[in-house]
Amino acid sequence: MGALSDRMKKAGWPIVRERNGSWVVYASQAREYRYDPSTGWSVPEKDLAAALENDLLEIQQGRLSAIRTLSRTTALNHARKPSQPIVRVCQDGRVDGKRVLHLGTGLDRFAKDALLKAGAVSVDDYDPNFYPNRSVLDSTYDVVLCNYVLNILTPAERRLVYDDIAACTAPQGSAYLCVQGKWPVLNKHRVVRKHEDGYLIRDTNVPTFRKGYDSQELIDEVCGLLHGTAELVCMFYNNSLVQWRPDKPKAGKASPIILNGKMEPRMNTNKR
Numbered sequence: 001m002g003a004l005s006d007r008m009k010k011a012g013w014p015i016v017r018e019r020n021g022s023w024v025v026y027a028s029q030a031r032e033y034r035y036d037p038s039t040g041w042s043v044p045e046k047d048l049a050a051a052l053e054n055d056l057l058e059i060q061q062g063r064l065s066a067i068r069t070l071s072r073t074t075a076l077n078h079a080r081k082p083s084q085p086i087v088r089v090c091q092d093g094r095v096d097g098k099r100v101l102h103l104g105t106g107l108d109r110f111a112k113d114a115l116l117k118a119g120a121v122s123v124d125d126y127d128p129n130f131y132p133n134r135s136v137l138d139s140t141y142d143v144v145l146c147n148y149v150l151n152i153l154t155p156a157e158r159r160l161v162y163d164d165i166a167a168c169t170a171p172q173g174s175a176y177l178c179v180q181g182k183w184p185v186l187n188k189h190r191v192v193r194k195h196e197d198g199y200l201i202r203d204t205n206v207p208t209f210r211k212g213y214d215s216q217e218l219i220d221e222v223c224g225l226l227h228g229t230a231e232l233v234c235m236f237y238n239n240s241l242v243q244w245r246p247d248k249p250k251a252g253k254a255s256p257i258i259l260n261g262k263m264e265p266r267m268n269t270n271k272r
């Protein structure tokens with residue numbers, strides 16, 4: 001385990017010790033490897049090493065990021081009911097009769113049932129660490145839900161999520177984006193230091209990224225990166241839920257992107 005663990009950390013693979021003394025390692029694409037001190041790895045070590053080298057190569061080539069894989073540790077375990085933004089869109093009748101994409105589902109395991117009960121025609125999940133089937137992103141949806149994802153990603157990773165939101169929201173559809181506020185980021189987490197446009201925090205044994213938004217900041221970011229209109233739906237304490245509706249795209253119009261924490265212009269190419 002020891003020789004591999006440094007490279008696993010570099011790849012953003014969270015390493016978790018279980019009560020029985022064994023270890024679970026979470027790789028990209030929702031893959032899990034177990035290590036039992038008496039029996040060894042759950043797969044041949046050479047296969048694990050090959051998967052690890054592949055992730056590190058993809059990171060080096062800019063096709064994967066360690067922060068994306070590591071971000072699985074930010075997923076709250078919703079043990080009894082769906083998250084607040086899911087409850088809210090259901091209560092408001094915003095998914096009734098709609099095809100829904102849940103982007104960054106994490107462990108919001110009651111969401112799908114709640115959405116279907118509230119009248120959603122279908123619900124597809126995508127999360128690189130829990131529901132890694134990217135083919136669901138080839139469709140467009142009447143409603144795209146993306147809760148507490150943008151605020152755990154660095155600007156470059158966030159931009160990819162905005163690209164997915166733009167590509168998957170039908171022209172007459174809406175996306176609902178919920179983010180954490182500034183106060184909880186600074187007061188409810190152990191902040192290590194500033195990082196890009198947010199902070200590195202250390203709630204578990206691995207540091208992850210957090211950005212706190214006030215509502216206007218999220219609206220400005222959404223409108224700066226996507227064509228369309230954005231407005232506040234409601235607040236959950238300090239956290240904001242914003243609705244975005246796309247405009248019909250205008251050919252050749254330049255839209256800004258975020259690069260290294262700074263806005264820069266680009267042509268609008270929504271598909272990765």
Ligand SMILES: C[S@@+](CC[C@H](N)C(=O)[O-])C[C@H]1O[C@@H](n2cnc3c(N)ncnc32)[C@H](O)[C@@H]1O
Nearest residue numbers: 071072074075083104105106108129147148149
């Ligand atoms: C703080 S959790 C939120 C989970 C869930 N939406 C909720 O409200 O409980 C953030 C989630 O974003 C996921 N994530 C990270 N990168 C992503 C990406 N590029 N696209 C979609 N989800 C992503 C992580 O795997 C993690 O499950």
